[in-house]
Amino acid sequence: MKKVAVVGVGQTKFSGPQDKTQVELFAEAATDAIEGSNLKPKDIKALFLGNALGDFEEGQGMVASYAAENIGCMYVPTNRYEGACASASMAVRDAFMWVASGYYDIVLAGGIERAATMGTGMATRTFAMFSDSRYEFPSGITFPGVFAMLTYLYSKTYNVPLDKLREQMAKVSIQSYKHGSINPRAQFFGKNADMTVEKVLSSFMVCSPLTLHDCCPFSDGGAAVVLASEEVAKKLTKKPVYITGTGQSSCGPLINQKDFLPRIRSREISSQQAYKMAGRKPQDIDLCELHDCFSIASLIASESLGFFEYGKSGEAWEKGDADIGGKVAVNPSGGLKAKGHPIGATGAGQVYEVARQLRGEMEPDNQVPDAKIGMTDTLGGDCATIVNMILERGW
């Protein structure tokens, strides 16, 4: 396998409903990524694009081909990836595989979504399509509902009293809001820096016990990354960020995951693949952009990734062990909670953040000092698709 580098990244501001089309959102992010790589659109050999719900958002299918043509990448193969909220990470991982194989030397990957444009009712309906349509949705389960059920299960399994757990979860949201408030491309830029435990707990109940501030927003946005082989990357940039490990795993409906929940077995398997490929351990990771679609999701993810003991990660957030300056900086971008979650673009947005961290390009208060090794973690559906990537400085 060839070494593969991220040579350029781009991302729109993640936002609530706005007027740009999905293709336009991708074009902005992709053109920044291509120009930042010192490349031209004609240099791109293929496009791999995450997009979960474009059919419902704009009545647009097969969006990858239109996106490529829009930015001047003519006649290249274009693949659309749908893995719910993990769509873009699947796209980036497959782009990595194609470059690692030697078949292509330069590939563009990314994702787009206009979930916020659908409005809450339609977004809630379409997100529920990622639960089992025959055996789960008839009960009226929603996406936050899945993680609400995992919250009670977590409390029971690890004997963390619910009141204490909810306070720990509130601290996850507070940390994310703090970082997101100074990230100019975050949906909650300039907002919610003054969040308190009381405000989180007393905000609107979405599905018990999750309140509004436990939940990420619906978002619109696009993100893109250019991947290149090592030999090409060395000619393009002095700061290639190598993807040194990847993993991906899947499983069935939530009710079929009974042997492990609230542990996410697919995440344990995916992350172990990534660690093994990179020759790294959880303790080596300086920062991780992980899938905090809900506050409880951060706790569950950080345990499956091996950062903290099962049932103990809430204490890590209380002590600052999951913040910049702690054991591992979790979501210094603000994460899905505060940066936003345009589901088909989220994974590429995580790679965007980790690459910029390793290059030292963040806002000063969101920069993890001397970050050398970063990780991404993206979850799709009711824990049924997981993708992990480890990225490292190449200089």
Place this chain on the structure above:
Amino acid sequence: MEQKLYFKEYNEALKQNKLLGLKCRACGMITVPPKMACRQCGSPDMEVTEVKTDGKIVTFTTIFVGAEGRESEVPYTVVIVELEEGPWLMGNLEGIDPKAASIELIGKKVKMSTQVFPGDKYSAGETVRPIFSLVN
């Protein structure tokens, strides 16, 4: 290879409050709802069996923000129930005040009935959902 039990037959039986599952001839595990392969060992060599509907609540949530088309149902309580024979089922809990549903529900014994969810324009027809109620 044909599946031993399809959604259609499972759904029709559920309408009669009868829960059908698949018993693996290789490892003995009961798989519900139906799949091609045993949830434990992956063997397709399974036979249709009627599964007891008694169980206990594993977890739950009360939904206050519903999907488009289902707004009038809120608030309602969704539960996962572990059946006596092992499998988990997702359904609704009725006979309680959904707003008052608390963590004390976990571990409580329930019995099952069913209700038809008529479906919406995306759901390819109706599906039957389990409705659980507490056993005193």
